[in-house]
Amino acid sequence: MKRLITLLLLCGLPLMTNAFDLGIISKGIDAVKKGAEANRDIPESEEVQIGAGVTSNILGTTKLVDNPELQRYVNHVGTWLASQTERPGLKWHFGVIDTDTVNAFSMPGGYVLITRGLFSQLHSEAELAGVLGHEISHVVQKHHLRAIQKAAGREALGQLAQLAADQNGTQGGQNVAKVVKGGTELYAHGLDKEDEFEADRLGVVVAARGGYNPYGLVAVLQTLGAINPNDASLKLLFDTHPTPSDRLDRLSAAMGDKLDDLGNKVDDVPRFDKLKH
Amino acid sequence: MKRWKRLLPWVSAWLLAPLCLAAEMGSVVRQAELKQKPFFDAPKVTDLAASAVVEVVSRQGAWIQVKTKDGQVGWMKMLNLRTGSGDVKAGSTTSGVLAGLSLFKTGSSGTTATTGVRGLSEEDLKNAQPNPAELAKLEGYGTTADDAAKFAKAGKLVPQKDLAYLPKPSSSGDNKPDDKSH
Numbered sequence: 001m002k003r004l005i006t007l008l009l010l011c012g013l014p015l016m017t018n019a020f021d022l023g024i025i026s027k028g029i030d031a032v033k034k035g036a037e038a039n040r041d042i043p044e045s046e047e048v049q050i051g052a053g054v055t056s057n058i059l060g061t062t063k064l065v066d067n068p069e070l071q072r073y074v075n076h077v078g079t080w081l082a083s084q085t086e087r088p089g090l091k092w093h094f095g096v097i098d099t100d101t102v103n104a105f106s107m108p109g110g111y112v113l114i115t116r117g118l119f120s121q122l123h124s125e126a127e128l129a130g131v132l133g134h135e136i137s138h139v140v141q142k143h144h145l146r147a148i149q150k151a152a153g154r155e156a157l158g159q160l161a162q163l164a165a166d167q168n169g170t171q172g173g174q175n176v177a178k179v180v181k182g183g184t185e186l187y188a189h190g191l192d193k194e195d196e197f198e199a200d201r202l203g204v205v206v207a208a209r210g211g212y213n214p215y216g217l218v219a220v221l222q223t224l225g226a227i228n229p230n231d232a233s234l235k236l237l238f239d240t241h242p243t244p245s246d247r248l249d250r251l252s253a254a255m256g257d258k259l260d261d262l263g264n265k266v267d268d269v270p271r272f273d274k275l276k277h
Numbered sequence: 278m279k280r281w282k283r284l285l286p287w288v289s290a291w292l293l294a295p296l297c298l299a300a301e302m303g304s305v306v307r308q309a310e311l312k313q314k315p316f317f318d319a320p321k322v323t324d325l326a327a328s329a330v331v332e333v334v335s336r337q338g339a340w341i342q343v344k345t346k347d348g349q350v351g352w353m354k355m356l357n358l359r360t361g362s363g364d365v366k367a368g369s370t371t372s373g374v375l376a377g378l379s380l381f382k383t384g385s386s387g388t389t390a391t392t393g394v395r396g397l398s399e400e401d402l403k404n405a406q407p408n409p410a411e412l413a414k415l416e417g418y419g420t421t422a423d424d425a426a427k428f429a430k431a432g433k434l435v436p437q438k439d440l441a442y443l444p445k446p447s448s449s450g451d452n453k454p455d456d457k458s459h
Contacts, residue, residue: 056412057405062397064414071418079425084436088422095415101396111415117396123336125432180407188399201443211434218355219336226301226333226360233396245359252306252356253446262437263338269432 044109046176047145048091051109053180054144055093058105058113058187062097065116070096070275077125078112078132084209085140094132102224103237105187106135108145117233120276121223124268129210130217134203141202143195148183190240197242197250204255213267214259221248301333303343303360311351315340322351333360 042050064071071094078094090110097113102121104114112135114128122128138144190196200217208214225244227234241247305325312319315337323345325331331343334350341355420428429436 052412053407055415056407056409058402059411059415060406060408061401063408063411068418071415072420075418075420076425076428079420079422080429080434083422083425084438091419093415093419095418097397099396103397115397184405185403188402198445201445205440205442209437209440211429211436213338215336215339215355222303222333222341222355222358222360223301226303229361236397236399239399243361245361248356248359250446254443255356257339257354258443260339262440263340265437266432266434267337271432 042145042149048109049176050148050179050183051107051111053176054107054183055111057180057184062099065096065098073275077128081129081132081206081210082136085136085206087140100233101236102233104131104135106138110139122220125272126212126216126267127220129207129212130203130220133206134199134217136206137199137202141198143191144186147186147191148179151182152179193242200247200251201254204259208259208262211265213265214262218251301360303331303333303358305329305331306357306359309353309357311353313351315352323349325353
């Protein structure tokens with residue numbers, strides 16, 4: 001509907017210039033158009049394009065670890081967990097990237113990257129499930145997509161031609177390309193803290209739905225909390241996330257002992273240790 | 278050459294050792310009983326005071342095994358422990374409690390092993406250029422839900438299909454978990 005209003009405004013523009021001050025009209029169009037961009041439902045195909053683009057950029061900074069067995073393993077755990085969520089139909093991709101930096105990233109459309117530095121801190125498959133559960137939850141809740149969309153609505157996406165381009169699809173790619181650069185920068189700034197707390201809260205349930213001990217993520221946050229916070233490998237993570245202590249406080253408030261009966265579920269599987277060594 | 282190859286795992290183990298050996302220290306969020314076993318009705322080892330500093334030994338289910346300053350070992354609920362140091366912000370549960378620990382100040386902790394190593398930075402992300410070949414590689418590793426289900430079965434994972442997400446807690450603070458050990 002908003003798109004329709006914008007198009008009507010655009011079509012009517014030449015006729016109206018005589019009657020109205022041009023500046024006021026273009027301001028009005030801007031507002032409608034940006035509102036439309038910030039609120040429209042991004043189709044899944046476009047979400048996947050944005051996610052693939054941002055993932056390609058992150059892989060441009062850091063390549064995958066050259067270990068196909070490890071990569072397939074992480075895809076198995078991740079895809080299994082993702083199939084327990086509300087977005088099982090996405091084509092999910094998981095990868096381990098080759099850096100000491102301790103972090104994990106999820107991109108719109110089902111792309112998830114975890115660093116070698118974080119993987120090396122994990123003690124069990126349940127802990128990996130906790131980390132992947134958190135990242136998968138960001139995708140399920142479309143946290144990054146919404147943040148990217150919000151930023152795009154404010155800035156670049158407001159070009160007059162783009163709403164029309166969205167509709168015929170041929171220029172959709174260009175539209176996406178513009179979003180991708182800004183989208184990658186989002187990973188340098190981080191999401192809203194509440195999104196991170198929510199991903200923790202949902203992530204432990206995603207891991208538990210997969211049959212893992214839900215306390216895997218709790219253990220990982222404690223491990224991260226124990227590392228010297230001045231360690232360079234943690235800088236990006238700590239710059240873009242609430243502290244592990246804050247996250248544990250929030251998880252504690254949400255979990256209580258609700259999931260304790262599932263604590264006897266799978267903690268570890270020998271295949272995890274084989275891969276770590 | 279052969280001998281060198283045999284030594285390789287040991288050499289790499291030695292290189293990684295600092296990260297593994299560093300003791301994980303934590304502080305107790307609230308007064309709790311240290312239990313002999315990871316169960317609510319297990320006998321008590323001792324009482325842990327709020328803010329007591331303990332060393333992490335191992336974890337099981339919802340429980341964490343810790344060692345007190347007096348050398349007593351036992352179990353407490355995992356969510357009643359916060360690890361950390363100076364990163365803890367004012368107002369947070371462990372504020373200041375661990376800040377004075379010498380662990381991070383002396384540099385004796387191996388967890389500083391990667392300090393100075395240039396990793397993935399904010400700048401890198403802002404200047405990122407696409408790598409389509411690497412993206413294709415990533416997509417090539419993808420699996421199907423069917424294969425993942427087989428993998429899960431092999432790991433004896435039993436799905437908990439309809440487990441509901443946890444609602445956002447009404448207060449943002451640290452609500453007390455329902456710790457029956459009190």
